[in-house]
Amino acid sequence: MVGLGGAGKTQLAAHYARTVWQSGALDVLVWATAATTAAVITSYAAAAAELLGSPAPTESEQAAAAFLAWLEPKAGQRSCRWLVVLDDVTDPDHLSGLWPPASPTGCTLVTTRSREPALTTGRRLIPVGVFTPAESLSYLNAVLASHHLAEPDDDAAALAHDLGHLPLALAQAVAYIAELADVGMNCAQYRQLLSSRTTPLGDTAPDRRPDGQPEAVAATWALSIERADALRPAGLARPMLQLAAFLDANGIPETILSSTPARTYLAQYRTTHANTPSAADVPTPPAGSADDPGAADHQNVRPVPERYAHMSLSALRRLSLIDYTPKTQGTAVRVHQLVQRAVHDTLAAPQRYAVARAAADALLATWPDIERDTALAQSLRANTTALAICAEDVIYQPHAHAVLYRAGRSLGKAGQVTAARDYFRRLTATTTHRLGSDHLDTLTARHGFARWRGQTGDAAGAGATFAELLVDMVRVLGPDHPQTLDTRHHLAYSWGQSGDAAGAATAFAELLEDRVRVLGPDHPHTLGTRSNLARWRGEAGDAAGAATAFAELLEDRVRVLGPDHPHTLTSRNSLARWRGEAGDAAGAATAFAELLEDRVRVLGPDHPHTFNTRANLAYAWGQMGDSVRAAMAFVKLLEDTVRVLGPDHPSTLITRETLAEWWGEAGDAAGAATALAALVHDMVRVLGPDHPRTLTSRKSHSRWRRQADSGQTDDRPTRVGWKALMIFLLSLA
Structure with a gap:
């Protein structure tokens, strides 16, 4: 099914799927949001887990392949009647290798805005346009009747004509009329409101508008937004929708929109009555802000209570402006792309800046230090991508927002090191284009590319990239700048990872002299350099020397940082390891056991460093002969x-x-x-x-x-x- 966004393709697919399922004509029904390859794989993997039970692979791609293989008709087996719905396919490449097989008892239904031949060739094409006049009238009458309302057919037909018979616009209009019916709102009054507030629709639709579609649709959103904004808590629905308009249409975690930065942004609009701020009321970026110009204007604003954020989302849902399912953690809020574009088009440049930076701040504040919830991490990355696409003109000004770098690191921490490398390569290209090759943000992006290049196993390539970066760091920032010294640190580490432990030790010894001179002997970075120097000396063959160096470092870290600081605990871990490497396996096991108790107490049982100590303790037991x-x-x-x-x-x-x-x-x-x-x-x-x-x-x-x-x-x-x-x-x- 191919058609304009908002034409009702998803609703038609859902109605069809529900109908055939309830009729008993299906054994298996799978619904997959198909905007990305990852989303399809996730849906298929979930189906595999349910259909195959314990034999199902736990790895998503393998599970998806197992599901597709399960759908294949097999001789001698009872045929399975199945329907797979692939909703909102945006690119035929996203389905490469993921099309369900041809089957006499199976059917695949696709909804898409794309008419690319690669997607439609060889498949039955069902165009889904706007409603016919008769369908529009039938729809309006049916929905009004469900609210115990009735309108003259002429008035309802005229309203449908004004809205170009676009199903999504009709849904918004009838929700507004039903909301205010008790104060006399009807189709005729709604048309009057539209005519007095008509705004050009422009490019609000993701595809081309049908010929003759009126420009009144944007006014439909405006009326619904105004009504939602008048609901309690007054004044917050509009800015909440603005935040959502810059994020992922397919799913926004509620925690983003209820975060402190989001609620701080909402606080600027809090009113005690139904009035809403005009464009002139929106705060503009402060002049001369050195760090984050989107944050300085919020410093003295107290965030609204968290319940107000939830209430504003409920108000938007009441007017059908969003889908809001609070119990769905990663995708609690969904906003149609047409609504998002309509909101974008109403924002002046200062507003765009304020909303985009607030959304970025909210994303960053939501990101957990340890990404235990992989689905949440994926959703945060998807929302960052959506923000970067729709607000690239402001998200890089006057500097690249920190959330862009956080998304790249999240990919790497999730184990997708190749994707992280490619992400930072693209980020480097974007910052170079927008900020210049010598901007600090560009140099930072290059640093991320080099780091994750090394994590993919290309230590030599990472070393070469760090060496090139170091030349530019020295030229732009000077030899003693902290980031220049940090680049030297990673360059030396790359040499060690490439197999040149002695060369790495020599480089860290030279770096240590400069760290002491620039930062002092007790600076955390100086102590970190001592740690790497000891490590690579041990890797070069001097295990006893490494143990001695770590014992000395531990004393200084306890003195400077305290006994429970994570870096102090890391030094204890390294000391125990090199004692074991030097031949004292029993002493190492004892030290690891004592350290494990402290890491659990300080960091918690699920912290990666706690896992590392458990691994080292188990290894020490094995070295003692208890395999x-x-x-x-x-x-x-x-x-x-x-x-x-x-x-x-x-x-x-x-x-x-x-x-x-x-x-x-x-x-x-x-x-x-x-x-x-x-x-x-x-x-x-x-x-x-x-x-x-x-x-x-x-x-x-x-x-x-x-x-x-x-x-x-x-x-x-x-x-x-x-x-x-x-x-x-x-x-x-």
Whole structure:
């Protein structure tokens, strides 16, 4: 079904799907929002989990493939009657490899605004235009009757004509009339309001407007917005809709719109009566703000109560301006793109600036430090992308907003290191174009690109990028600027990751001299450089020297930062590790056990640093000869890592690899080989075939496969059901 946004394609698809389902003509019904590839995969994966049960893969792409394979008709099996609805397809490439199979008992229904041949060729095309006059009249009469209202057909038909028979505009108009019917509002009065407030529609629709469509539709939104703005709490519905208009139409977490920055923005419009601020009342960006010019004008404004934000969303829902489902965490608020465009077109330049920066501030304030909820993190990234697209003219002025960098780091922290690298490459191009190649924001974006390039396994390429960046940092900022020194830090680290531990140690020793000179001996960055110097000396072969250096660093960090500071705890972790590397496995295990108690107390049980200490403690047990205890500890750690970070996070993959190694050490070479074979498949998919971790896993798999094939076994008794452990591990894969 192809047609203009707002023509009712989704409603038609929903009506059809509901009708055939309730008639008993279907065994399986799947509805997928298809605006992006990721959204389709997520919907398919959810279907796989429900249809396939425990055999369903937990990784989304594998689960989606399993679902499509399940839909294939199979000889000798009872045919399944299914319907898959792909709603709001924006690009045929998003469905590459994801089209449901042809089936005599299955049907795929697509809604889209695109008429690209790649999408429509070979498929039955159903154009969905605006209502006919008869359909418009029937719709208006039916909805009015549901509110126990009636209008002369001539008046209703004239209103439909004024609105160009656009279903979405008609829905807005009839909601407004029903809302004010008790004070005499009817179709004739609504037409008078439209005629006195008509605003050119312009480009509010995402596609071309049908010939002859009137320019009164934007006035429809304006009337509904004004009415919503008059509802309690007065004056807040309009600015709330403005914020939503700059975010993702397909879903906005309610936490964004109820955050402190959002409520601070709303507070500027709070009124005690139905009056709403005019464009002249909207605060303009302060002149000469050095940091965030969108924040300085809010410093003395007290945010409205959180319940007011929820009430304003409810007011917008009452007038059909948004869909609002509070219990849906990641997509509680949805706004049609036509409404968003209509709102954009009413904003003067100072208003656009204020709304966009407030939305960016709200996004940044909502972002959790630790992204345990992967669906929320994905939604925050999607909303950042939507904001950057519709407000690129202001989101980079006078500097790139910090949320743009936060979104890129979120990709990397979610384990999508290749996507993070590509994100910062694009961000570098945009900041270069808008701010210039020597702007600090551009240099920061280049730094992000280099960092995540290294995380993809290209340590040498990252080192080369950091080396080029360092030249420009020195030229633009000077040799002693903190970001210049930070670039030297990452360049040295890249050398170490490339295999030149001695070169990294030398570079950190030189950097340490400059850190002490510029920042002083007790500055956190100076202490951080000492930590890396000790680490790479250890990696270069001097484990005892590394342990001594970390012992000295620990004393200074306790003195400067305190015993519970995260950096102090990190030094304790490093000291224990290098004591173990120097041969004192028992001492390392004791130190890790003591540290684990403090990390749980200070950081919590699900913090990544806590996980790291648990891994080190388990490794120390293995080094002491208790491989079974080490393996069992990694089983529990893997379960928690998957729960908190997700199955594809690099830390999860590394935990699986280490578990398999200790599994083999505990006497089951074949089980270790099987687990590593599954791991290599996921490493290739997530990190790529040439990533160092992928290559390491391949070598481990080959080693344990050879040992299993040679019949070598470990005669030590085991205290774990290895078959059960293998089943558990493969279920995570």
